[in-house]
Amino acid sequence: MEILTWTYIxxxxxxxxxxxxxxxxxxxxxxEFYTAGGGVSPLANGMATAADWxxxxxxxxxxxxxxxxxxxGSVYLMGWTGGYVLLALLLAPYLRKFGKFTVPDFVGDRxxxxxxxxxxxxxxxxxxFTYVSGQMRGVGIVFSRYLEVDINTGVLIGxxxxxxxxxxxxxxxxxxxxxxxxxxLIFAFMVPxxxxxxxxxxxxxxxxxxxxxVGDGTYLLDKLDGVLTEMGFNExxxxxxxxxxxxxxxxxxxxxTAGLPHVIVRFFTVPRVKDARLSAGYALVFxxxxxTTAPAVAAxxxxxxxxxLVGQPVDQLxxxxxxxxxxxxxxxxxxxxxxxxxxxxxxxxxEMIIDKDIMVLASxxxxxxxxxxxxLVAAGGMAAALSTAAGLLLVISTSVSRDLFRTFVPSMxxxxxxxxxxxxxxxxxxxxxxxxxxxPGFVAQVVAFAFGLAAASFFPVIIMGIFSTRINKEGAIAGxxxxxxxTLGYIIYFKFGMELFGLSEQAVSPDNWWFxxxxxxxxxxxxxxxxxxxxxxxxxxxxxxxxxQDIIQDIRIPRGAGEAHHH
Amino acid sequence: xxxxxxxDYWKKNIRILFILLTIWFIVSFGFGILFxxxxxxxxxxxxxxxxxxxxxxxxxxxxxxxFVYVVRMNRLDKEFNxxxx
Numbered sequence: 336m337e338i339l340t341w342t343y344i345x346x347x348x349x350x351x352x353x354x355x356x357x358x359x360x361x362x363x364x365x366x367e368f369y370t371a372g373g374g375v376s377p378l379a380n381g382m383a384t385a386a387d388w389x390x391x392x393x394x395x396x397x398x399x400x401x402x403x404x405x406x407x408g409s410v411y412l413m414g415w416t417g418g419y420v421l422l423a424l425l426l427a428p429y430l431r432k433f434g435k436f437t438v439p440d441f442v443g444d445r446x447x448x449x450x451x452x453x454x455x456x457x458x459x460x461x462x463x464f465t466y467v468s469g470q471m472r473g474v475g476i477v478f479s480r481y482l483e484v485d486i487n488t489g490v491l492i493g494x495x496x497x498x499x500x501x502x503x504x505x506x507x508x509x510x511x512x513x514x515x516x517x518x519x520l521i522f523a524f525m526v527p528x529x530x531x532x533x534x535x536x537x538x539x540x541x542x543x544x545x546x547x548x549v550g551d552g553t554y555l556l557d558k559l560d561g562v563l564t565e566m567g568f569n570e571x572x573x574x575x576x577x578x579x580x581x582x583x584x585x586x587x588x589x590x591x592t593a594g595l596p597h598v599i600v601r602f603f604t605v606p607r608v609k610d611a612r613l614s615a616g617y618a619l620v621f622x623x624x625x626x627t628t629a630p631a632v633a634a635x636x637x638x639x640x641x642x643x644l645v646g647q648p649v650d651q652l653x654x655x656x657x658x659x660x661x662x663x664x665x666x667x668x669x670x671x672x673x674x675x676x677x678x679x680x681x682x683x684x685x686e687m688i689i690d691k692d693i694m695v696l697a698s699x700x701x702x703x704x705x706x707x708x709x710x711l712v713a714a715g716g717m718a719a720a721l722s723t724a725a726g727l728l729l730v731i732s733t734s735v736s737r738d739l740f741r742t743f744v745p746s747m748x749x750x751x752x753x754x755x756x757x758x759x760x761x762x763x764x765x766x767x768x769x770x771x772x773x774x775p776g777f778v779a780q781v782v783a784f785a786f787g788l789a790a791a792s793f794f795p796v797i798i799m800g801i802f803s804t805r806i807n808k809e810g811a812i813a814g815x816x817x818x819x820x821x822t823l824g825y826i827i828y829f830k831f832g833m834e835l836f837g838l839s840e841q842a843v844s845p846d847n848w849w850f851x852x853x854x855x856x857x858x859x860x861x862x863x864x865x866x867x868x869x870x871x872x873x874x875x876x877x878x879x880x881x882x883x884q885d886i887i888q889d890i891r892i893p894r895g896a897g898e899a900h901h902h
Numbered sequence: 903x904x905x906x907x908x909x910d911y912w913k914k915n916i917r918i919l920f921i922l923l924t925i926w927f928i929v930s931f932g933f934g935i936l937f938x939x940x941x942x943x944x945x946x947x948x949x950x951x952x953x954x955x956x957x958x959x960x961x962x963x964x965x966x967x968x969f970v971y972v973v974r975m976n977r978l979d980k981e982f983n984x985x986x987x
Contacts, residue, residue, distance in 0.1 A: 401957075406938075409956035413930045416961045420926050423968045424919050428975075542958060546948035554948030572942065572953040582935050607986045609976060616968035623961050630957040891912055892903065894984045 341710030342481050349519050349714045350496060353721070356515055357500030357508040365753050368505030369436040369733050375510055375604040381617025383513035384601045386520065388415075388592075388618070389625060391473030391720035394520060399691025401633035402640075405563075407574035408633065410581055414588025414786075416619060416626050421593040423615030427602040429801045431611035432890045436603060437730070438596045438793060439738040445800040446808040447883050449742060454815050456738045458792045459596045460731060464767070466597075466785045467727040471771030474720040480696070481713035487772050493721065494768040501725045501732075502760045509725045510604060516718035521624060523715025526708055527698045528628050531635045534702055545631035555634060562641055567680050571634070576853075583856030590862055591786025594794035597726040600733070608893035636694035639701050644687055645678045652676075655700035664690040664697075728767065732760035784826050787858025791818030795865040804887050806869060809876040814869030822861035826854045903984065911982045918974050922967050930960040 362368040375383070393415070401408030433441055439459060443452025471490055474497075478489025500508050525541075532544035536555060549555050559571040569575055576584075592598065601618075602611045643653055649669045659665045666688040667676055678687045696716075699708040736756035740747060747755075792815050799806045799814075829848070832838040845853065852860060878884075889895075903911075933941055934956035941952030949958075979985035 406953060406956060409934060409953075412957055413934055413960050416964050417926065417930050420923075420964050420967055424922060424971055545958070546946075546954070548948065556948050556950070556953070572950050573939075578935060582931060585931070585935065609972070609979070609986055612968075612972045612975060616965070616972055619965050619968055623965050627958055627961050888908065891915075892908070892984045893979050894986055 336706060338706045338709045339483065341707045342713045343710075345707070345710040345714045346481070346717060349515075349718060352515055353496070353500060353512045356511045357504040360507050360511045361503050362505030362507045362753075365737075365749050365756065367507045368753055368756050369737065370600075370603040371505075371507040371510045373604060374606055377605055377610040377614035378617055379510065379514050380601060380605050380610075380614040382517040382621055383510045383604075384598065384614070384618035385621035385625075386513040386517035386718070386722040387509075387601060387726035388598055388622060388723070389520065389719055390470055390723040391477060391716060392469075393625065393629075394524060394719035395473075395477070395692050395695050395716050398629045398632040398636060399694035401630050402637040402694050403691060405569065405571040405574060407576045407581065408630065409574075410576075410584045410588065412626055412630060414585045415592055416622060417585070418589040418592025419615055419619040419622070421589060422598065422602075423612055423619075425798055425801070426593060426599060427611040427615050428608045428893065429890045430599060430797075431602050431605065432608050432893060432895075433886075434603075436600070436737055437733050438599055438797070439734060441800070442793075442796060442811065443738070443742070445883065445886065446796075446811045447880065448808040448812070451808050451812050451815075452738060452742060454812055455793070456734050458788070458815065458819060459734050459738075462785045462789050463596065463727045463731050463734075464770075466595075467724055467731070467763070467767045468770035470720055470724040470727065471767045474717070474724060475771055477713070477716045477720055481710075481716075490768055490771040493717075493724070493771075494764055497721060497725050497728060498761065498764045501728045501764065502757050505756070506600075506604060506729055509722075509729055513722045513726070516722040517621060519718040520715040520722075521621070523711045523718070524625055524695075525628065526711060527695075527702060527704060528632050528635075530704055530708075531639075531698060531702045532631065535635055535638065541628045541631035541635075545634055549638065555638060559634060559638055559641075562645075566645070566678055571637070577851050579851050580853050580856055583852045583859040585856075587787045587790045587856050587858035587862075590790035590794045591788075591858055594789035594792070594797070595786075596734075596789075596793070597723075597730045600730055601726075632698065633694060636698065636701075640687075640689060641678065643701075644676050647676050649674050649676055653701075655697055658700065659693060659697050664693045724767070728760055728763045731763040732756050735759035735763075784822075784830075784854065784858075787822050787826065787855065787861065788819060790858035791822040791861025791865055795862055795869060799866070799869060801887070801890065804884050805878055806873045807876055807879045810869040810871075810873030813872040814865040817868040818861040818865030821864050822858050825849075825857045825861075829854045903982075907982060911978070911984065914978055915975070918971065918978070922971055925963065926967055929955060929963040934960050 366372050397411060430441060435441060439452050439455035442455040443449060471493060474493030475486040475490035478484060478492055479486045500512055528541045529539055532541040533539050535549055536544035536547035538544035538547045547555060549558055556572055563571055602614060605611050605614050649667060652667065656665060668686055670684060670686050676686050677684065679685045699712055733756065736752055736759055740755050741752060796811045796814055829843050832843045833840065933952060938952035938956060941955065942950040944951040
């Protein structure tokens with residue numbers, strides 16, 4: 336069968352499955368809509384968290400990013416997994432015991448202040464919207480590539496699907512569709528990885544094949560180091576970024592992960608505190624399967640690209656190259672007209688331009704796998720994009736209906752609240768879709784900064800809210816604002832300063848970065864400032880009232896978690 | 903639960919956190935970033951050790967750390983009789 340036929344069949348089947356699950360598990364109450372009724376098993380929640388967390392970028396782009404940055408790509412691998420340790424040890428159990436529905440809920444109650452709650456809602460909405468716009472664009476790109484429709488049609492199809500199960504199913508529907516989506520995406524990622532590992536190294540486990548020998552008996556990584564340095568690139572196993580920057584980016588990503596509202600909220604769905612701990616462990620296992628395979632796929636992809644293309648005659652390239660040239664994801668141009676492909680770090684002489692996404696997208700063809708595998712990878716990419724988009728949309732709708740409407744119109748009935756939650760989910764889908772179709776130039780870049788912002792705003796006040804009884808509302812508000820304003824200011828100055836304030840190129844160059852820390856890593860500094868501001872201001876103002884101190888004592892003890900409840 | 907055992911429970915909890923987070927820091931920021939070049943002198947199979955920690959090893963350690971935490975905390979909860987049914 337043709338690739339396109341297989342794609343339609345496999346994507347169609349997976350969509351039918353998601354919609355079927357959404358109808359079967361649709362939410363009937365606000366509790367089910369917000370936290371799936373609090374009855375999800377830790378294993379299922381772990382899978383759902385993994386799917387929620389791993390976006391189209393993790394599935395499609397990450398391996399390629401690592402392939403082209405080598406050791407520097409480690410910041411994403413450590414950064415996007417290490418955060419789960421923080422989440423499991425420092426946040427999940429306590430927030431579960433606290434037993435409300437959202438992060439602003441916690442901030443508002445712990446800091447006994449609706450102002451703090453509103454600041455938290457603002458941070459949550461800002462983070463989620465930047466993130467979800469990127470996802471909708473990702474959905475569109477995946478659809479357009481595989482179903483051969485244009486990107487905008489792709490975004491519209493994606494909106495319709497997400498609309499259906501996020502609005503109808505709420506958290507309950509999303510949780511069980513995410514379990515299915517995890518299975519689809521991990522299967523789709525692993526099958527080509529295992530085949531390629533076998534072909535290159537004879538080892539069926541990609542994580543081990545990564546350190547194994549290739550055809551001529553040398554180790555894969557040694558071979559890559561050698562070939563790349565010969566062509567004038569850095570060694571694959573050492574990086575270009577400065578150590579302080581690698582450190583700062585990794586920390587910002589870790590802490591940002593632990594501060595992302597759509598990840599935290601998943602731990603409200605399990606029945607007990609011990610389930611929240613265990614569930615974070617399962618989530619990381621499921622994530623680690625992909626995250627330890629991705630660097631192997633990256634090295635295999637880089638090796639394959641160099642081995643099959645570089646130094647080859649331009650008119651005798653393999654078939655997959657011709658196929659993917661149509662999508663502009665790979666470009667071969669014989670600059671010096673010698674009929675041979677050269678790969679160099681200098682733009683003028685380089686003859687091979689490869690988009691990062693190709694390492695995963697084209698992997699089945701590079702490895703000569705059957706057509707159904709291509710269809711499977713398509714279904715996997717869509718599962719990754721849809722599950723993350725749905726999780727984010729849910730946080731947006733919950734923030735609006737619960738943290739804003741419920742706080743200021745407490746007399747509202749449960750039915751009205753559920754309706755408002757559904758309407759805001761619907762509105763959020765439309766807004767996200769709009770940004771997906773008309774991406775403001777900065778969206779793609781801003782997504783990467785959502786982590787820094789989460790690290791600099793949420794994380795410190797949640798941690799200190801649990802581990803200190805002295806931190807009060809004045810401190811929390813000061814801390815959140817300091818972290819957010821500083822981080823946002825630094826990012827805007829260095830990333831958008833030229834367009835917005837007419838700064839010179841010199842002024843925004845890396846030479847002027849503070850302590851050599853890039854805008855991607857500045858969340859780490861923002862976080863430290865947040866902690867300092869929070870501590871100093873709290874010391875100068877009165878301690879929190881007794882009932883808040885009692886709440887803190889209570890969330891430190893697991894027994895009596897019960898179900899997530901209303902105020 | 904009286905104030906004293908509450909304090910003891912929390913102290914032991916913090917101790918567990920401190921030990922596990924120290925390991926968390928050493929395997930990722932220590933081995934994967936700060937001492938990556940020194941560790942890269944050591945090779946195991948095709949991997950330079952520092953590179954392996956940065957792209958593989960730290961992640962395995964993270965997974966193990968969470969499960970150790972789960973087991974230790976469940977034991978601590980039972981010891982102080984604050985475990986859930």
